[in-house]
Amino acid sequence: MDLDKLIRDNIKTMQSYSSARDEFQDAEEKMIYLDANENPNENGINRYPDTQQKSVKKLLSEIKKVSKNQILLGNGSDEVLDLLFRAFCEPNKDNVITLPPTYGMYGVLANLNAIENKEVLLNDEFEPNVEQILSEVNENTKIIFLCSPNNPTGNSISDESIVTLLKNFNGLVVLDEAYIDFSSKESWLTEINDYPNLVIFQTLSKAYGMAGIRLGILYASIEIIAVLNKIKPPYNVNILTQNKALEKLENTKKIFKQVSGIQIEKEFLFKQLLQVKFIEKVYPSDANFILIKVDNANKRYQQLLENGIVIRNRTTQPLCENCLRITIGTSAENLKLINTLKVL
Numbered sequence: 001m002d003l004d005k006l007i008r009d010n011i012k013t014m015q016s017y018s019s020a021r022d023e024f025q026d027a028e029e030k031m032i033y034l035d036a037n038e039n040p041n042e043n044g045i046n047r048y049p050d051t052q053q054k055s056v057k058k059l060l061s062e063i064k065k066v067s068k069n070q071i072l073l074g075n076g077s078d079e080v081l082d083l084l085f086r087a088f089c090e091p092n093k094d095n096v097i098t099l100p101p102t103y104g105m106y107g108v109l110a111n112l113n114a115i116e117n118k119e120v121l122l123n124d125e126f127e128p129n130v131e132q133i134l135s136e137v138n139e140n141t142k143i144i145f146l147c148s149p150n151n152p153t154g155n156s157i158s159d160e161s162i163v164t165l166l167k168n169f170n171g172l173v174v175l176d177e178a179y180i181d182f183s184s185k186e187s188w189l190t191e192i193n194d195y196p197n198l199v200i201f202q203t204l205s206k207a208y209g210m211a212g213i214r215l216g217i218l219y220a221s222i223e224i225i226a227v228l229n230k231i232k233p234p235y236n237v238n239i240l241t242q243n244k245a246l247e248k249l250e251n252t253k254k255i256f257k258q259v260s261g262i263q264i265e266k267e268f269l270f271k272q273l274l275q276v277k278f279i280e281k282v283y284p285s286d287a288n289f290i291l292i293k294v295d296n297a298n299k300r301y302q303q304l305l306e307n308g309i310v311i312r313n314r315t316t317q318p319l320c321e322n323c324l325r326i327t328i329g330t331s332a333e334n335l336k337l338i339n340t341l342k343v344l
Contacts, residue, residue: 001197019234049239059249069222077216085113088142096143101317106145126153128161147176152314152325154285166195174199179287181207207259213241266328272338289327297322307340
């Protein structure tokens with residue numbers, strides 16, 4: 001892969017914004033800061049946040065065994081996804097490939113950035129049709145998006161499919177691992193240095209229980225990170241988000257214990273769902289949710305709403321007719337769900 005050929009021409013020549021704190025690299029806590037037009041009265045949030053989130057990256061680097069220079073943080077994964085489109089896809093010219101049913105924001109961001117979205121449906125086992133994907137690739141195809149474990153189906157994409165795409169596509173292969181912490185499969189982060197076109201997304205919203213702070217994580221080569229750093233907003237991750245992330249990441253034992261509890265609840269819920277008369281299929285899941293096929297998704301969704309339970313109706317998605325997606329809740333919530341389903 002020739003990264004230079006993937007980058008938009010205007011991105012190659014642009015000068016990134018340099019904030020006051022970017023210009024002063026050797027900051028110390030006891031310095032007098034008169035450079036950024038901030039309010040000088042200390043209250044914990046009167047100063048601009050670290051533009052490169054160095055403390056958070058250092059901790060993530062230790063946890064994930066990845067170099068700090070291979071990490072980019074954003075205001076949720078959606079912002080960092082958007083940066084990929086802005087850096088590598090020329091509006092009204094380039095295209096990307098997505099694999100429905102999958103995370104809907106890939107298509108939304110393609111449309112927002114005036115990029116053609118070529119959709120290649122997964123097969124009946126929710127696996128990529130690799131030959132068809134590669135046949136859709138042309139000189140303007142910049143990115144292939146893979147979600148594994150996939151949302152809303154819950155399955156992990158086979159290693160063979162991912163390797164084939166990485167080796168036979170000269171653009172970026174973006175692997176969304178938002179749910180990887182619930183899977184028994186190992187993250188592809190261990191392979192990040194072997195494939196220069198591999199980009200991996202993870203998040204603190206799922207297993208780490210921090211959806212409210214909006215912190216998305218991108219892992220890639222140093223060269224790709226450098227391009228994205230060039231165009232990202234200088235203060236895209238606020239100081240409250242950085243501080244909360246540090247607080248939670250310093251206690252990963254508690255997080256892993258919660259993940260283990262969710263796994264136990266998922267096994268319980270899976271077995272119980274098989275006993276509900278109108279559920280036709282319960283799909284295996286490597287995520288913190290379960291996809292089920294029912295007799296009438298619209299009817300069952302409405303019935304659950306009337307009983308105070310909100311799930312996700314996925315019946316409008318390709319290959320998901322009459323399917324509902326259920327997030328694993330607490331023990332009490334899951335029990336109420338099962339008891340309700342059995343009397344509908």
